[in-house]
Amino acid sequence: MAPDIFTYKNPLPQTSTESGVLAGKKVVIQPNMSVCGWLTDAGSLALEGFVALEDATVITRLRNAGASLIGSTRMSELGFGISGDRGTQALCGGEADIALITDTMGEARVAAATSGLFGFKPSYGIISRLGLIGLVPSMECYGIMAKSPEDIIATIGAITGKDENDFSMPDEDLPGFSMPEESPGTKGVSGVIKECLSILNDTELRAFESVIAKIEEAGVTVKEVSLENFRFFQAVHNVIGSVEASSSAGKYDGVRYGHRAASARNWNEMYLNSRGESFGLLVKAFLFQGAYFQFENYPAFENACRIRRRLIRDTEKLFEHIDVLALPTRRLHHDPARAATVRETYDAFLLTLPANVTGQPSLQIPSLGLDPGADPGLQIMSPPLSDARLLATGMRISSIIQGAKKT
Amino acid sequence: MKYEAVIGLEIHVQLNSATKLFCDCHNRPGDQPNQNTCPICLWLPGALPKFSREALEKATLACLALNCTIQKESAFDQKVYYYPDLPKGFQLSQHHRPLAKNGWLDILGEDNDVKRLRIHHIHMEEDVARLVHETEGRTPVSLVDFNRAGTPLIEIVTEPDMRTPHDAMEFVRALRAQLRYTGSSDCSMEQGTLRVDANISLRPEGTDAFNTKVEVKNMNSIRNVADAITYEIRRQTECLESGEPIVLHTRLWDSEKNVTTAMRGKFSGPCIPDPSVPRIVVTDAWLQEMLNRLPEMPGQKSARFLKEYGLTYEEASSMTQEQELSEFFEEVVKENLPPRKIASWMATHLVPFLRDNNMTIKDTPLTPKRFAGLLFMLENDVINANAAKEVLTRLLSSDQSPEEIVEKGRLRQVSDNAELEALIDRILADHPSDVEDYRNGNPKVKGFFMGLAMKASQGKANPKLLKEILTKRLS
Numbered sequence: 001m002a003p004d005i006f007t008y009k010n011p012l013p014q015t016s017t018e019s020g021v022l023a024g025k026k027v028v029i030q031p032n033m034s035v036c037g038w039l040t041d042a043g044s045l046a047l048e049g050f051v052a053l054e055d056a057t058v059i060t061r062l063r064n065a066g067a068s069l070i071g072s073t074r075m076s077e078l079g080f081g082i083s084g085d086r087g088t089q090a091l092c093g094g095e096a097d098i099a100l101i102t103d104t105m106g107e108a109r110v111a112a113a114t115s116g117l118f119g120f121k122p123s124y125g126i127i128s129r130l131g132l133i134g135l136v137p138s139m140e141c142y143g144i145m146a147k148s149p150e151d152i153i154a155t156i157g158a159i160t161g162k163d164e165n166d167f168s169m170p171d172e173d174l175p176g177f178s179m180p181e182e183s184p185g186t187k188g189v190s191g192v193i194k195e196c197l198s199i200l201n202d203t204e205l206r207a208f209e210s211v212i213a214k215i216e217e218a219g220v221t222v223k224e225v226s227l228e229n230f231r232f233f234q235a236v237h238n239v240i241g242s243v244e245a246s247s248s249a250g251k252y253d254g255v256r257y258g259h260r261a262a263s264a265r266n267w268n269e270m271y272l273n274s275r276g277e278s279f280g281l282l283v284k285a286f287l288f289q290g291a292y293f294q295f296e297n298y299p300a301f302e303n304a305c306r307i308r309r310r311l312i313r314d315t316e317k318l319f320e321h322i323d324v325l326a327l328p329t330r331r332l333h334h335d336p337a338r339a340a341t342v343r344e345t346y347d348a349f350l351l352t353l354p355a356n357v358t359g360q361p362s363l364q365i366p367s368l369g370l371d372p373g374a375d376p377g378l379q380i381m382s383p384p385l386s387d388a389r390l391l392a393t394g395m396r397i398s399s400i401i402q403g404a405k406k407t
Numbered sequence: 408m409k410y411e412a413v414i415g416l417e418i419h420v421q422l423n424s425a426t427k428l429f430c431d432c433h434n435r436p437g438d439q440p441n442q443n444t445c446p447i448c449l450w451l452p453g454a455l456p457k458f459s460r461e462a463l464e465k466a467t468l469a470c471l472a473l474n475c476t477i478q479k480e481s482a483f484d485q486k487v488y489y490y491p492d493l494p495k496g497f498q499l500s501q502h503h504r505p506l507a508k509n510g511w512l513d514i515l516g517e518d519n520d521v522k523r524l525r526i527h528h529i530h531m532e533e534d535v536a537r538l539v540h541e542t543e544g545r546t547p548v549s550l551v552d553f554n555r556a557g558t559p560l561i562e563i564v565t566e567p568d569m570r571t572p573h574d575a576m577e578f579v580r581a582l583r584a585q586l587r588y589t590g591s592s593d594c595s596m597e598q599g600t601l602r603v604d605a606n607i608s609l610r611p612e613g614t615d616a617f618n619t620k621v622e623v624k625n626m627n628s629i630r631n632v633a634d635a636i637t638y639e640i641r642r643q644t645e646c647l648e649s650g651e652p653i654v655l656h657t658r659l660w661d662s663e664k665n666v667t668t669a670m671r672g673k674f675s676g677p678c679i680p681d682p683s684v685p686r687i688v689v690t691d692a693w694l695q696e697m698l699n700r701l702p703e704m705p706g707q708k709s710a711r712f713l714k715e716y717g718l719t720y721e722e723a724s725s726m727t728q729e730q731e732l733s734e735f736f737e738e739v740v741k742e743n744l745p746p747r748k749i750a751s752w753m754a755t756h757l758v759p760f761l762r763d764n765n766m767t768i769k770d771t772p773l774t775p776k777r778f779a780g781l782l783f784m785l786e787n788d789v790i791n792a793n794a795a796k797e798v799l800t801r802l803l804s805s806d807q808s809p810e811e812i813v814e815k816g817r818l819r820q821v822s823d824n825a826e827l828e829a830l831i832d833r834i835l836a837d838h839p840s841d842v843e844d845y846r847n848g849n850p851k852v853k854g855f856f857m858g859l860a861m862k863a864s865q866g867k868a869n870p871k872l873l874k875e876i877l878t879k880r881l882s
Contacts, residue, residue: 034452034453042452050452052452052453053451054453056453129455130453130455131453132453133453137682165457167455167456167684168684168685247485247487247497247679249496250489250496250497251452251494251496253489253496256449256451257452268489271489294487294676295487295676298679301679305680
């Protein structure tokens with residue numbers, strides 16, 4: 001019950017539904033997910049004291065599935081990075097079975113990897129964003145962390161699906177989720193990206209290769225593939241992400257809610273002072289970058305959008321020959337919890353942010369038993385909307401890794 | 408040096424869809440302040456824009472009515488600026504990919520030649536909130552009314568094809584007529600549902616350069632548009648003649664003082680694609696459905712009236728400005744009356760009455776049949792023009808038939824020779840010196856006698872007959 005984990009604890013967490021796929025499951029969320037009557041400040045002074053007026057679509061669906069909403073855990077300001085996040089502590093401390101966390105550059109997967117947990121970022125657009133107080137609309141989504149892949153599958157099954165109030169969801173049919181059956185057939189082909197491996201240092205490479213060796217031994221074919229422009233993912237995310245963040249945060253003016261500066265001579269000064277006092281250093285730096293590209297270097301933003309489309313195409317092509325992509329989840333020497341600058345933050349999420357740029361689903365699988373400090377984690381990705389297949393593959397790979405450890 | 412004006416217009420039209428563009432709030436800006444608001448149009452944290460299909464349909468009809476090509480794909484951008492009338496720090500507008508491009512409207516130029524004025528593009532956007540500036544005690548306060556925030560607009564951007572205030576005025580008239588037919592907007596400049604900004608620059612006559620332009624805003628009638636442009640052309644001419652440079656800026660029209668005054672430079676921010684509003688992708692089937700919904704447009708109808716009924720260009724255009732009037736006109740034509748006579752009576756007597764009383768035909772008891780009855784009596788010399796005006800006034804306020812009105816009001820024309828001869832003889836006898844004057848070569852006296860005779864008959868004398876008798880008696 002450490003008070004510093006929660007920003008809000010629900011006095012009545014039980015829901016009346018006792019059936020449902022999440023019946024009996026304890027779920028924690030973050031204060032950027034709207035629950036009517038809960039403090040919803042997204043970890044920022046800019047929303048100081050803001051209480052949501054309506055439930056997010058996801059909250060309604062969690063309740064309908066029988067989940068117990070335990071409360072909101074502390075989060076980094078506006079969901080940028082994970083230095084202030086406490087969701088994994090709630091999971092490891094047994095206070096929750098499932099934690100929701102916005103995944104904008106890999107937060108769910110990286111946080112899970114540092115704590116030996118499963119972390120899942122679904123395909124872009126399969127979960128309604130209504131009620132999510134986001135920062136980078138074209139890249140962020142609800143991420144799910146849990147101790148078991150079964151809990152992740154149950155959660156995504158409960159919260160995914162069309163929402164007539166979210167017009168940005170894709171027109172295609174969304175994937176259905178059920179517990180995967182044992183498939184006796186082919187073990188599949190995993191691809192590792194050559195240009196990604198070349199970034200890793202020796203320790204990271206050795207740890208990753210030992211995991212890959214285990215799944216190869218179990219009969220999974222592993223192929224090296226090339227994604228020449230892999231190094232651009234970071235810059236593309238940074239430019240587009242900061243521009244969208246600058247726009248999204250434009251509404252925080254201290255007029256209708258949130259912190260308002262004590263004095264100002266006119267409305268313009270009130271904006272400047274209120275915003276200046278509200279945002280923390282890290283977010284402020286990120287918003288400044290975005291404003292720079294918006295106002296001073298728009299061509300760079302246009303280039304980033306063009307390169308993003310190219311990256312999406314190139315990545316899609318890789319799946320003509322493989323079933324999933326396998327990458328480490330995180331860098332060992334870039335601690336996301338200590339990232340204090342935009343650059344350090346981006347370095348810590350270097351390996352997870354490609355899925356946010358392309359909108360693909362991605363799952364972090366822990367190597368249980370390995371010291372989390374020495375485990376870069378294993379992340380698998382598959383094409384957009386193939387979430388169900390990816391999770392099934394993830395369960396298989398997870399049991400291979402665990403089985404290998406037992407012997 | 409003689410200068411020529413180059414004029415382009417940017418016209419905002421408020422669509423009359425039931426709801427706002429991105430939420431389900433009523434599109435009724437005039438209601439009690441902040442009554443029509445919700446988390447979406449207030450842009451509270453966690454809100455997501457929806458999209459009004461009706462607003463898209465009305466915008467599309469408007470674009471088709473202005474002869475534009477609807478784009479297969481269009482999308483919304485964020486126009487970034489910070490101002491208290493914008494709850495989210497940007498305005499959603501189709502900057503990079505507008506709904507429609509390449510339209511035109513025909514007008515009649517001052518030289519009586521038909522002139523085609525091109526439209527560059529039309530895009531959709533949301534309106535911003537209304538600011539109300541007041542004082543509380545001695546402290547000035549600004550209040551924000553979000554009823555208007557998020558209501559749907561289209562912005563029509565013309566090519567700089569206009570050269571005179573007349574061109575601009577005729578363009579706005581033609582545009583208003585076309586748009587009203589579609590039912591997409593009330594298009595009232597007085598109510599602010601049609602707002603015209605004019606970009607004006609000058610160049611030496613005979614050259615084709617585009618010089619620095621000045622934008623003029625805040626005109627609230629079509630007349631104002633012409634006046635503001637006239638003023639601005641004069642102001643810029645004086646600047647050029649005194650060697651003062653023209654600088655790019657915006658001016659406000661002051662309709663009381665009839666001048667434009669410079670306003671503070673407007674900051675123009677960047678426009679970035681919005682990631683949350685869905686892209687608009689138009690299918691052929693849907694576009695066909697929209698085309699099928701368009702009625703015969705005033706431009707087409709006017710051309711048909713010209714051909715079918717032998718009206719002049721002005722008559723045809725005035726008979727088609729409003730759908731209701733044009734339909735009324737055609738109903739009366741069916742009663743076998745000369746079309747030009749109908750058009751002339753509608754334009755000179757009926758339309759001014761409706762305008763002065765701020766009414767439409769439907770607000771009055773007048774029907775095509777009753778109007779035709781009146782014109783029949785006029786055609787057949789049962790009544791004269793004077794009496795006809797009187798009858799029309801009564802037709803517009805009572806249910807009586809025109810025949811009844813004529814009988815009861817004793818308005819029937821006097822065409823009895825003997826009666827009129829007696830009347831004239833009496834007048835001539837009373838004014839011997841004037842008769843003398845006429846016979847000495849002053850023809851004006853004849854008009855004086857006509858007036859006296861008309862008056863004596865209480866306006867009922869058949870003027871043609873009266874004139875014949877008078878001429879005979881005087882000679």
